[in-house]
Amino acid sequence: MNKETLEQNYRAVTANIQQACKRSGRSPDEVGVIAVTKYVGIETTEAVLDLGVGHIGESRAQEAVPKWEALGNRGTWHFIGHLQRNKVKDVVGRFTYIHSLDRFSLAQEISKRAAQKEVTVRALLQVNVAGEESKFGLSPEEVVDFSREVAALPHLTVAGLMTMAPHVPNSEEVRPIFRELRALRDKLDTYRGASEKQLELSMGMSNDYEVAVEEGATMVRVGSSLVGRER
Numbered sequence: 478m479n480k481e482t483l484e485q486n487y488r489a490v491t492a493n494i495q496q497a498c499k500r501s502g503r504s505p506d507e508v509g510v511i512a513v514t515k516y517v518g519i520e521t522t523e524a525v526l527d528l529g530v531g532h533i534g535e536s537r538a539q540e541a542v543p544k545w546e547a548l549g550n551r552g553t554w555h556f557i558g559h560l561q562r563n564k565v566k567d568v569v570g571r572f573t574y575i576h577s578l579d580r581f582s583l584a585q586e587i588s589k590r591a592a593q594k595e596v597t598v599r600a601l602l603q604v605n606v607a608g609e610e611s612k613f614g615l616s617p618e619e620v621v622d623f624s625r626e627v628a629a630l631p632h633l634t635v636a637g638l639m640t641m642a643p644h645v646p647n648s649e650e651v652r653p654i655f656r657e658l659r660a661l662r663d664k665l666d667t668y669r670g671a672s673e674k675q676l677e678l679s680m681g682m683s684n685d686y687e688v689a690v691e692e693g694a695t696m697v698r699v700g701s702s703l704v705g706r707e708r
């Protein structure tokens with residue numbers, strides 16, 4: 478994608494987020510944009526970083542590692558895709574955040590690899606709010622207990638909650654999903670107590686990020702409407 482188009486897209490996304498913040502009485506400072514670069518190569522990913530976007534999201538370890546090797550010293554990297562246990566060693570040490578923690582065996586492996594690399598991974602619990610068969614994630618009922626269990630692991634901290642809403646033509650339809658994740662976040666914050674930092678809410682993609690921002694997203698994961706699709 479050429480730089481001009483990329484810049485226009487980024488300006489549009491930023492303006493849309495500002496509008497959504499205005500509509501919902503929020504400050505745009507509360508919303509971070511994660512540029513999802515899984516559709517594009519190293520060159521476009523570099524152009525994204527050149528725009529000043531500080532957060533990069535990737536969903537497949539095999540493709541993300543070479544990109545990280547080229548550009549990992551720039552920006553903060555977020556692993557957002559389903560993560561297999563045998564790929565954890567490639568992700569930990571490179572990615573600051575993992576948005577797809579959905580089972581205890583994965584949490585154990587992350588903590589173990591993080592200990593070896595002397596880092597602490599910030600994990601977001603993926604929640605399958607809509608209960609879709611095709612999606613990964615904890616059910617909303619499991620989240621509180623699960624977060625307590627993983628809190629005992631030394632090299633992993635629970636940094637927030639993540640969801641993927643069903644892909645529907647009218648993004649208004651997924652508003653209740655985002656609202657439910659937010660309520661779950663607030664509940665978890667209450668359990669954790671005031672001394673802990675408020676948990677992040679990673680929700681909203683190209684199709685629905687404006688609604689997600691209105692419902693309290695602190696991280697939106699925007700791919701195709703920012704970088705297009707090279708593959």
Ligand SMILES: *Cc1c(COP(=O)(O)O)cnc(C)c1O
Nearest residue numbers: 513536557682683698699700701
């Ligand atoms: C691909 C992906 C995105 C970005 O999707 P777009 O619709 O292209 O913005 C966001 N989150 C996750 C988990 C993804 O896999």
